[in-house]
Amino acid sequence: MAAAGGTGLKAKHQRLILLAVAMVVLIGAAILAIWGLRNQASYFYVPSDIMANRPDPDRAVRLGGMVERGSIRTEADGVTVHFVVQDGKATVPVKFAGIVPSLFVEGSGVVAEGKLGADGTFVADNLLAKHDENYVPRQMQDMTKDDARKVVAETR
Amino acid sequence: MHGFANPARFLRIARWLMPLCMGVGIVLTAVALGWGLFVVPPERLQGETVRILFLHVPAAWLGMAGWMGIAAASFTEVVWRHPLAAIAARACAVPGALFTAICLVTGSLWGRPAWGTWWVWDGRLTSMLVLLFLYFGWLALARASEGVEGGAARAPAIFGLVGAVNIPIIHYSVIWWKVQHQPPSITMGKSAIDGAFLWPLLAATLGFTLIFAGVVLARMRALLASQQAEARLRRKAMAEVEF
Numbered sequence: 412m413a414a415a416g417g418t419g420l421k422a423k424h425q426r427l428i429l430l431a432v433a434m435v436v437l438i439g440a441a442i443l444a445i446w447g448l449r450n451q452a453s454y455f456y457v458p459s460d461i462m463a464n465r466p467d468p469d470r471a472v473r474l475g476g477m478v479e480r481g482s483i484r485t486e487a488d489g490v491t492v493h494f495v496v497q498d499g500k501a502t503v504p505v506k507f508a509g510i511v512p513s514l515f516v517e518g519s520g521v522v523a524e525g526k527l528g529a530d531g532t533f534v535a536d537n538l539l540a541k542h543d544e545n546y547v548p549r550q551m552q553d554m555t556k557d558d559a560r561k562v563v564a565e566t567r
Numbered sequence: 568m569h570g571f572a573n574p575a576r577f578l579r580i581a582r583w584l585m586p587l588c589m590g591v592g593i594v595l596t597a598v599a600l601g602w603g604l605f606v607v608p609p610e611r612l613q614g615e616t617v618r619i620l621f622l623h624v625p626a627a628w629l630g631m632a633g634w635m636g637i638a639a640a641s642f643t644e645v646v647w648r649h650p651l652a653a654i655a656a657r658a659c660a661v662p663g664a665l666f667t668a669i670c671l672v673t674g675s676l677w678g679r680p681a682w683g684t685w686w687v688w689d690g691r692l693t694s695m696l697v698l699l700f701l702y703f704g705w706l707a708l709a710r711a712s713e714g715v716e717g718g719a720a721r722a723p724a725i726f727g728l729v730g731a732v733n734i735p736i737i738h739y740s741v742i743w744w745k746v747q748h749q750p751p752s753i754t755m756g757k758s759a760i761d762g763a764f765l766w767p768l769l770a771a772t773l774g775f776t777l778i779f780a781g782v783v784l785a786r787m788r789a790l791l792a793s794q795q796a797e798a799r800l801r802r803k804a805m806a807e808v809e810f
Binding site: 441449456511515516541544549 | 646648684689744750761
């Protein structure tokens with residue numbers, strides 16, 4: 412291999428160093444951009460975000476969190492549901508009229524699109540269920556989520 | 568590394584490795600998908616739709632693996648000027664783009680019954696769509712720089728390296744940001760997926776990966792053959808001009 416110029420550094424080593432520096436700069440720029448975006452890039456607010464910084468009543472926002480156990484209540488009309496979304500720190504009551512997705516169950520994740528009413532109730536006009544990372548067969552469905560997780564851990 | 572720089576040696580290895588990858592991959596994938604589609608029990612909440620998992624997860628992995636292949640080949644091309652690197656990158660691009668598209672389509676089909684929507688603009692789905700567009704851009708650039716000599720011929724390699732920034736963004740999008748998509752179920756030696764789903768999933772992933780490797784090797788052989796044919800035609804044309 413011929414040395415490049417008078418430096419004694421091989422051309423391929425020069426290219427290696429140049430590319431390594433370029434990649435470090437590129438990754439640094441990407442990390443800065445992601446850091447700057449970390450609030451904007453979030454798809455929803457959790458209840459404690461909503462409580463800390465109440466959105467305007469006429470501003471459409473997404474609220475995400477877990478459906479509190481025992482909180483789902485269906486009105487007499489059969490389509491209007493009331494439930495409470497919690498993130499372990501705060502809770503927000505939600506009202507929704509429409510067909511709920513099949514994964515919408517108590518203790519599971521949910522993303523509600525709508526507006527926070529003046530009375531503190533979140534009025535959702537769209538409801539998305541959130542699946543968690545656990546995949547459990549039907550036979551185990553009567554167990555609580557923690558028990559099921561333990562069973563899954565034991566089968567490994 | 569330079570042992571493989573010789574295309575003749577590469578072709579000797581690829582001649583038996585390609586059918587081996589394809590054969591084992593197709594058998595393993597067929598068994599895993601049959602197992603996943605007909606044997607595995609329905610999931611607790613998702614029911615039968617959980618079966619999409621066995622196509623969705625391997626497709627997502629190979630969509631990202633395809634670009635990692637482009638990036639690794641691009642790095643080798645730029646630093647060591649390896650004669651096979653550009654061909655390897657070109658061979659990865661179309662299968663990578665196809666698996667990315669399969670991932671997006673199957674995810675959308677699963678999202679409608681599970682989440683209640685075909686599509687949301689959250690961090691994971693958006694970054695995966697960006698990957699598909701990066702593949703389209705890369706393929707267009709690679710085609711445009713075909714037959715170009717000198718530094719301009721390495722434009723796709725630079726694009727391949729810059730585009731690789733998207734891969735960690737796809738992976739960590741579900742951890743860094745609050746998103747609609749679920750967090751990773753399988754992390755370093757731990758799995759939140761029950762064994763009933765996990766084993767066919769791993770088998771399908773390995774099977775599709777072997778098919779992917781077989782397709783890449785086959786495409787590399789085809790690209791090398793067409794390069795050689797072109798060079799031969801050019802020599803012939805030159806010889807006719809001289810005499």
